[in-house]
Amino acid sequence: MKSNTGRWMTGLLGVWIGVLMVVGCGQPTDESGEQALMGAPLWAAQSRVRLAAGGSHSLSLRPDGTVWAVGANGLGQLGDGTTSNHSAPVQVQGLSGVVAVAAGSSHSFEVRSDSTVWAWGDNSHGQLGDGTTSNRSVPVQVQGLSGVVAVAAGSHHSLAVRSDGTVWAWGYNSDGQLGNGAALSTTTAIRSLL
Known part of the structure; x- marks a missing residue:
């Protein structure tokens, strides 16, 4: 029969192994999973998303830092x-x-290694965050954002998390999905209450 300390250590070891698997993601990096965990907050280490699926298109981030895409492209x-x-x-x-x-x-x-965010495609509701509603078939920089560690995209709105933990949002906001306490859409990033 294990002591409480033994159970606690076994549980901690399981969590540690799980964290290392998430941080490493099975991909070669310039640092070990342990170094990544020690050098950055856990949520920042987990933000290294290498695959993304859109409505009818897919993105892949390769180990060399390039992005490849496939699928529908009617809006760029x-x-x-x-x-x-x-x-x-x-x-x-x-x-x-x-x-x-x-x-x-x-x-x-x-998200680039310099913590800037770049966007392309449908921009009918300002979801690219470049201050316009013009579709883009090549990447444009999201205005006013720096220190970004993670991004997320909805149907017609977008979110980013900065290294200070604040959330920023832009795009369609008819149902208040930007989390800023209003229901007005915006073509540039605004601070969210999330």
Whole structure:
């Protein structure tokens, strides 16, 4: 029969192994899972998303920091400079040093190693955060955001988490999904109450 200390240590070891598996994600990195865990908050280490599925398109972040996309592209969501659909992966233009990707219904995001956010695709509700409602077939930088560690995309709205833990949102907001206490859409990032 194990003591309470033994049960606690066994449970802690299980959590530690689970954390290392999440941090490593089975992908080679420039640091071990343990180093990544010790050098960054857990939520920041977990933000290294390497795959994303949108409405009818998919994104893949390769170990070399490039992003590849496949699927529907009528609104430029593949980021290859065209609006032609692709059944084989194409490289997103102008991207390097990418650490995470996200995909919405018909728009896409990436976080670069310098903690800036870049977006492309459908922008009918300002979900790209570039201050316009013009669709983009190549990446444009989201305005006013720095220190970003994670992004998420909804159907027509987008969210980012900064290293200070604050959440920022932009795009369609008819139901208050931006979390800013109002129901007004915006084409640039605003502080969310999330």
